[in-house]
Amino acid sequence: MTDRLSTTLSALADPTRRAILARLTLGEASVTELAEPFDMSLPGLSKHLKVLERAGLIARGREAQWRPCRLEAGPLKDVADWLEQYRRFWEQSLDRLGDYLRELQAKEKKHGRKK
Amino acid sequence: MTDRLSTTLSALADPTRRAILARLTLGEASVTELAEPFDMSLPGLSKHLKVLERAGLIARGREAQWRPCRLEAGPLKDVADWLEQYRRFWEQSLDRLGDYLRELQAKEKKHGRKK
Numbered sequence: 546m547t548d549r550l551s552t553t554l555s556a557l558a559d560p561t562r563r564a565i566l567a568r569l570t571l572g573e574a575s576v577t578e579l580a581e582p583f584d585m586s587l588p589g590l591s592k593h594l595k596v597l598e599r600a601g602l603i604a605r606g607r608e609a610q611w612r613p614c615r616l617e618a619g620p621l622k623d624v625a626d627w628l629e630q631y632r633r634f635w636e637q638s639l640d641r642l643g644d645y646l647r648e649l650q651a652k653e654k655k656h657g658r659k660k
Numbered sequence: 661m662t663d664r665l666s667t668t669l670s671a672l673a674d675p676t677r678r679a680i681l682a683r684l685t686l687g688e689a690s691v692t693e694l695a696e697p698f699d700m701s702l703p704g705l706s707k708h709l710k711v712l713e714r715a716g717l718i719a720r721g722r723e724a725q726w727r728p729c730r731l732e733a734g735p736l737k738d739v740a741d742w743l744e745q746y747r748r749f750w751e752q753s754l755d756r757l758g759d760y761l762r763e764l765q766a767k768e769k770k771h772g773r774k775k
Contacts, residue, residue, distance in 0.1 A: 554673035558666045563742075570745065618749035625747070627678075628740045630685065634733035635740075 550627060553620040556600035561585070562593050566602060569616040573606075579614065664716075665742060668735040671715035676700070677708050681717060684731040688721075694729065 547555075556562060565579060580590045594614060597603045601620050606613045662670075671677060680694060695705045709729060712718045716735050721728045 548675055550678070551673045551675055554669050558669035558673055560663055560666055563665070567745070570749065616746075616749055618746050618753060621743055621746045622750035625740065625743045625750075628736055628743070630682070631731075631733050631736045632740070634685065634731055635737035638733060 549620070550623060552600050553602065553624055556596050556602055557624070559593070559596075562597055565590075565593060565597065565614075566616060569603065569614060573613040573615045575611040575613055577611075664735070665738060667715045668717065668739055671711050671717055672739070674708070674711075677712055680708060680712065680729075681731060684718065684729060688728040688730045690726040690728055692726075 557566075561583060564583065568574060568579060568582070576587060576590060576594065579594075580587055583590065594603065594605075598605060601617055603614045604617050606615070672681075676698060679698065683689060683694060683697065691702060691705060691709065694709075695702055698705065709718065709720075713720060716732055718729045719732050721730075
């Protein structure tokens, strides 16, 4: 059995599936509408949609015959929440890079005109 | 060829690999130290470490013989940055949920004592 976070991350680990999510930020879309920009067969696209639906990243309308897809952002929030524990680590590295750049600039100011 | 973000997300889509990263937030660790809490064979662990290293999520010391592993948070920041475009969607859903709960509470206050 796969845990929820792994299912979400694995669903997101594909550029076409991420592009589908990005398209859905513009609003609901039918499968045919989604297939257009990707130049992809409907069965190929359906496979990606199933992965996204299983991960709870999209939902599909039951009522209309065209069953529009819409974005479900809940699992993305879970990934963002999980990432928060690492924020201090990437901010530390950016701080260190900033320190290093300031050091370089200071040295340049000091020695720049001696050449 | 796999894009960087897909490589990162796919490396993260495994609970053992996420647990290794969580352990490394406490500081550098040797492969033997990492193997202990996971009750995992060294070859099994090495495979996970290779996936994490290929994704740039860990780096391994070259100098010491025990080649300590350390966390590299850069790719995690890239995932967090990518997620930002979806924040308004999960905040919207939380807002809607909040509205709904407030509505329920208001109804309860109004009708609660009529039973």
